[in-house]
Amino acid sequence: MLRALLVSIAITAAWSADAQVDLRPVVREGDPVPALGDGVVVDRFGGLNGFGGFSPSLGNDGTVAFAVLLAGPGVNFANNEAILRGRKGEPLEVIARTGDQAPGFPPGVTLDVTGPPTIGKDGRIRFDTFVNTPTGSDRVEYITDASGRALPYLVPPADVSHIVQGGELTSTNIWTTNVRGALISSGFIRTTNPDDPTIGVVFIDDPTDGFSLVYRSDEPLPGLPANVSPQFISQGNSVLTESGHTAFRVELSGSTVGSANRNAIYRRLNGGPLEYIARSQDPIPGENPGVTFSFSSMDNPLLQESGELIFYSIRSGTSMPGQLARTLFSVSPSGEYGILATAGIAPPGTPDGEVIDQLRPLRTEPTQDGTIGVAGRFEDVGDDFYALLAQDGTMRVVAFDGPALPQITPESKLIGFRAVGLNDRGQFVFSAFVDPLPNLPRSGEAVLATDATGSVHPLALIGMTVDADPDPSVTDPRELRQIFDRFELNDAGDVLLWVDFTFTGQQALFLAKVPDDSCPADTNGDGQLSPNDFNAWILAFNNQSPECDQNGDGDCRQNDFNAWILNFNAGC
Numbered sequence: 001m002l003r004a005l006l007v008s009i010a011i012t013a014a015w016s017a018d019a020q021v022d023l024r025p026v027v028r029e030g031d032p033v034p035a036l037g038d039g040v041v042v043d044r045f046g047g048l049n050g051f052g053g054f055s056p057s058l059g060n061d062g063t064v065a066f067a068v069l070l071a072g073p074g075v076n077f078a079n080n081e082a083i084l085r086g087r088k089g090e091p092l093e094v095i096a097r098t099g100d101q102a103p104g105f106p107p108g109v110t111l112d113v114t115g116p117p118t119i120g121k122d123g124r125i126r127f128d129t130f131v132n133t134p135t136g137s138d139r140v141e142y143i144t145d146a147s148g149r150a151l152p153y154l155v156p157p158a159d160v161s162h163i164v165q166g167g168e169l170t171s172t173n174i175w176t177t178n179v180r181g182a183l184i185s186s187g188f189i190r191t192t193n194p195d196d197p198t199i200g201v202v203f204i205d206d207p208t209d210g211f212s213l214v215y216r217s218d219e220p221l222p223g224l225p226a227n228v229s230p231q232f233i234s235q236g237n238s239v240l241t242e243s244g245h246t247a248f249r250v251e252l253s254g255s256t257v258g259s260a261n262r263n264a265i266y267r268r269l270n271g272g273p274l275e276y277i278a279r280s281q282d283p284i285p286g287e288n289p290g291v292t293f294s295f296s297s298m299d300n301p302l303l304q305e306s307g308e309l310i311f312y313s314i315r316s317g318t319s320m321p322g323q324l325a326r327t328l329f330s331v332s333p334s335g336e337y338g339i340l341a342t343a344g345i346a347p348p349g350t351p352d353g354e355v356i357d358q359l360r361p362l363r364t365e366p367t368q369d370g371t372i373g374v375a376g377r378f379e380d381v382g383d384d385f386y387a388l389l390a391q392d393g394t395m396r397v398v399a400f401d402g403p404a405l406p407q408i409t410p411e412s413k414l415i416g417f418r419a420v421g422l423n424d425r426g427q428f429v430f431s432a433f434v435d436p437l438p439n440l441p442r443s444g445e446a447v448l449a450t451d452a453t454g455s456v457h458p459l460a461l462i463g464m465t466v467d468a469d470p471d472p473s474v475t476d477p478r479e480l481r482q483i484f485d486r487f488e489l490n491d492a493g494d495v496l497l498w499v500d501f502t503f504t505g506q507q508a509l510f511l512a513k514v515p516d517d518s519c520p521a522d523t524n525g526d527g528q529l530s531p532n533d534f535n536a537w538i539l540a541f542n543n544q545s546p547e548c549d550q551n552g553d554g555d556c557r558q559n560d561f562n563a564w565i566l567n568f569n570a571g572c
Contacts, residue, residue, distance in 0.1 A: 027508065035094045037072075059123050060492055081097070098112060103151060221274070230253075325342075369391070408446075409437070424491040437461055
């Protein structure tokens with residue numbers, strides 16, 4: 001709890017002129033891109049034709065990837081878009097740039113529009129782009145290798161005759177990657193069958209197990225009548241675990257399909273057959289006759305590393321109160337159905353006199369121990385909340401509208417949530433509005449984190465002053481005017497924030513650190529504080545090892561000695 005306390009104190013004091021805020025600048029608009037020559041700079045974040053706007057990505061090692069528009073000598077409309085990578089203490093690297101030779105293609109084929117990148121759990125960067133070929137413009141997926149070099153992934157038309165006889169993969173769309181580098185993708189295959197010349201596919205490409213088909217549109221899905229077929233499977237409906245399990249929700253079509261029975265959920269355990277899990281209006285296993293999954297509420301599934309599947313639906317046709325009908329279901333690897341949680345309860349952290357009225361699982365991956373995030377609303381006051389739900393069904397509310405935040409100001413309180421993140425260690429980060437903020441007689445955006453006790457700690461607030469220059473030898477104090485709600489949280493507890501500054505409107509990316517309950521002053525790791533830890537810190541400083549970083553800014557510098565003294569005096 002020590003670091004959480006120190007971070008809270010630092011934030012509370014951040015409004016004095018000489019206060020230091022634990023935010024590390026990564027890049028600002030206007031910063032140079034040395035790899036592209038003198039004078040070439042980041043003009044602004046996002047591309048002219050980026051897919052979905054600006055969406056920076058954060059890897060587990062602290063690497064940041066993002067799309068930009070460039071400016072400077074030699075930059076014009078034909079080459080002003082790029083994907084860059086930023087690493088601590090290193091110049092910005094260019095992953096791809098419009099107008100450059102397209103990697104993996106014959107000379108003269110160039111990259112056209114670069115879309116926003118995503119860093120997978122394996123550390124590789126993937127992105128969409130178009131390539132200009134003699135016959136037109138083709139969309140291609142790229143993914144970097146271990147050295148950071150961009151390589152085309154299954155360049156269309158790719159031979160997949162080992163999957164579909166005579167088939168050529170004409171397009172792909174990578175959905176996600178896992179820590180082993182496996183990909184789950186969708187695409188289209190051109191076949192030699194005149195009656196069905198193009199089929200849609202969902203497949204997994206694993207560096208160890210190879211290419212395997214999950215689904216093909218010209219074959220029936222298990223569990224469905226002959227006159228029912230899938231209509232829509234998308235990236236947002238699917239999940240891929242590190243062990244290779246996958247699950248997805250599909251929208252169905254057919255003469256007997258309507259709005260009441262169009263959703264179905266499927267699962268495939270690693271290497272096994274596709275399993276039919278549930279469909280809206282199906283009878284619920286273990287319930288009384290007539291009790292079915294509601295047609296309007298079957299959500300996208302979550303999947304544990306064990307293969308246990310979790311999804312939300314309402315139990316329709318029951319005489320129980322509406323709250324208790326709102327249910328999180330679980331399906332074991334062997335196919336046994338169970339109820340993980342329902343509304344109508346008051347778990348720890350719930351305000352006095354309140355019960356949960358609504359709940360749904362968050363679209364975040366389960367933690368290492370199987371905990372999932374839950375969002376919902378309380379019954380009487382209608383306040384939103386976030387909670388953590390363990391695999392045994394134990395739930396704990398970690399944040400909700402209304403509580404005081406004295407670590408900001410005596411009058412401050414949460415008044416609305418915007419975005420949320422949950423990492424593998426169970427650290428929970430969310431953006432919200434806080435009213436009021438220091439020096440601002442109104443509400444404003446904030447990014448906050450919860451620790452193991454449920455205490456809320458601010459990471460960034462609009463109106464705070466930060467050092468905006470990525471060069472640690474230069475000080476450039478700026479005031480935050482806006483914090484955008486597209487933040488990223490990695491498994492190391494780093495939070496990537498996208499902000500802009502008052503007066504200039506200049507935008508920047510910063511890294512913050514989630515407070516934890518470790519004891520950083522115990523530098524030698526023997527479980528107790530003693531003078532030996534001072535010698536261990538000196539050794540860590542000389543070796544630039546992680547134990548040197550006592551203030552959580554990601555660096556090992558002389559000011560970490562002062563932080564170590566504070567940590568030591570505060571105890572553990």
